Amino acid sequence: MKIRFYNARILTMDTGCDLIEGELWTQDEKISYVGVPKAADGTKWDREIDCQGNVLMPGFKNAHTHSGMTVMRSYADDMPLQEWLNTKIFPMEAKMTEQDNYDLTQLAILEYLTTGVTSIFDMYLSPKDIAQACIDMGMRCVLVSGLNKFGPSVAEMENRYKSLNGMDPLISYMMGVHAEYTCDKPLLEEVSALIHQYQAPLFSHMSETKLETDECIGRYGMTPPQLFDSLGLFDFGGGGYHCVYFTEEDMDLFVRKGLYAVTNPGSNTKLASGIAPIGRFLEKGMRVAIGTDGPSSNNCLDMFREMFLVTGLAKLLQKDAAAVDAHEVLRMATVNGARAMGLLDADVLAAGKLADIIMIDLHQPNMQPLNNITKNIVYSGSKQNVKMTMINGKILYYNGAYENGVDAEKIYARANEIMKRLSAV
Numbered sequence: 001m002k003i004r005f006y007n008a009r010i011l012t013m014d015t016g017c018d019l020i021e022g023e024l025w026t027q028d029e030k031i032s033y034v035g036v037p038k039a040a041d042g043t044k045w046d047r048e049i050d051c052q053g054n055v056l057m058p059g060f061k062n063a064h065t066h067s068g069m070t071v072m073r074s075y076a077d078d079m080p081l082q083e084w085l086n087t088k089i090f091p092m093e094a095k096m097t098e099q100d101n102y103d104l105t106q107l108a109i110l111e112y113l114t115t116g117v118t119s120i121f122d123m124y125l126s127p128k129d130i131a132q133a134c135i136d137m138g139m140r141c142v143l144v145s146g147l148n149k150f151g152p153s154v155a156e157m158e159n160r161y162k163s164l165n166g167m168d169p170l171i172s173y174m175m176g177v178h179a180e181y182t183c184d185k186p187l188l189e190e191v192s193a194l195i196h197q198y199q200a201p202l203f204s205h206m207s208e209t210k211l212e213t214d215e216c217i218g219r220y221g222m223t224p225p226q227l228f229d230s231l232g233l234f235d236f237g238g239g240g241y242h243c244v245y246f247t248e249e250d251m252d253l254f255v256r257k258g259l260y261a262v263t264n265p266g267s268n269t270k271l272a273s274g275i276a277p278i279g280r281f282l283e284k285g286m287r288v289a290i291g292t293d294g295p296s297s298n299n300c301l302d303m304f305r306e307m308f309l310v311t312g313l314a315k316l317l318q319k320d321a322a323a324v325d326a327h328e329v330l331r332m333a334t335v336n337g338a339r340a341m342g343l344l345d346a347d348v349l350a351a352g353k354l355a356d357i358i359m360i361d362l363h364q365p366n367m368q369p370l371n372n373i374t375k376n377i378v379y380s381g382s383k384q385n386v387k388m389t390m391i392n393g394k395i396l397y398y399n400g401a402y403e404n405g406v407d408a409e410k411i412y413a414r415a416n417e418i419m420k421r422l423s424a425v
Helices: 067-072 081-093 098-114 127-137 154-164 185-198 210-220 224-230 248-257 265-270 278-284 303-318 326-340 373-379 408-422
Strands: 002-011 019-027 030-035 047-050 055-058 060-065 117-122 140-144 171-177 202-206 238-242 260-263 287-290 357-360 386-391 394-398
Touching: 055 326, 055 373, 060 260, 060 287, 060 326, 067 081, 067 098, 067 127, 067 408, 098 117, 098 127, 098 386, 098 394, 098 408, 117 127, 117 326, 117 386, 127 140, 127 154, 127 171, 154 171, 154 185, 171 185, 202 224, 210 224, 224 248, 248 278, 260 326, 265 303, 278 287, 278 303, 287 303, 287 326, 303 326, 303 373, 326 373
Parallel strands: 002 047, 002 055, 060 117, 117 140, 140 171, 171 202, 202 238, 238 260, 260 287
Antiparallel strands: 002 019, 019 030, 055 357, 357 386, 386 394
């Protein structure tokens, strides 16, 4: 299929946050042209879209989420992390079936599409079912293992690594562990042997709370990042989710190894875990991406809210209104997220890159006047401004309607049925 977008403001993110006025063409799953208007040389378009001056930009990359947790949205609120996990979340997850995970991931995908997310970095139960839900609805997904002492086995993680990579062009899989506090040292050593076998990057929840960090130091005399590094778990890249309680040495380690810190400010705020020192990360030269975390701790999957919180909390923490510029945040939410996830062909808008594109509607009161369009996206933008979400060259959401063939009301009804069953005593 060949699609022509014209009369557009285009934010390629290739060389910064400058906008160009022109056209963008797609052919099948790839971008074929980005630039000033030019003759199409007799090309017959399957669809032509007048962007009416709206912005085309790379889709947001939700670089840390647990999609199937949609069932627990507003189910276990206003609780500290460990109590929330142990008394509410883990008991409910123990009842979930693979079909539940598939259905609940579909609910999350509907939300991702409305907020302009074109790729997710998903760590949750039964990854094959997450993958199938994403394939069926057209979402690009990088799965990451949440291996811990309760399962799955290292052998099963290896099997998933081999079977899910290549399952579909929309799907890839990375190795990971849930966290230091849910894995004993022999298990981490076994994982290290596996990542060295495949020379693979590894991701994990890391330094999310002060308790987690202090207990790791008590056990090993090292912070979680230092422990992982001592075991060779970061020898081939990867990174951590949350990264709230990083020492200067932890930051230096992440810079030296080229690791990604994926910040989750909405979840960390709601669970009172703390504020990650993003400004200091940037001063050090760390690579930072953004994720929402799961919809039971956030409780939404809205990258606009996350972007605002990244810069807003940094300014508050540093007592500096100039801290963490909005343009840097926009890069975290798009380019950096793609690169953290290994999606090097979906990071910017350029010919030959994957057509994972969103359109931002400027014809809304919150985007006017057009003083600084790109900073408006971070500071005043919201998912009401997402006019279109395209993934792999297919328009899946446009003008408030889903174009991926799903019945949203059936998905909502199924989610409520699952919640009623899981919450029954």
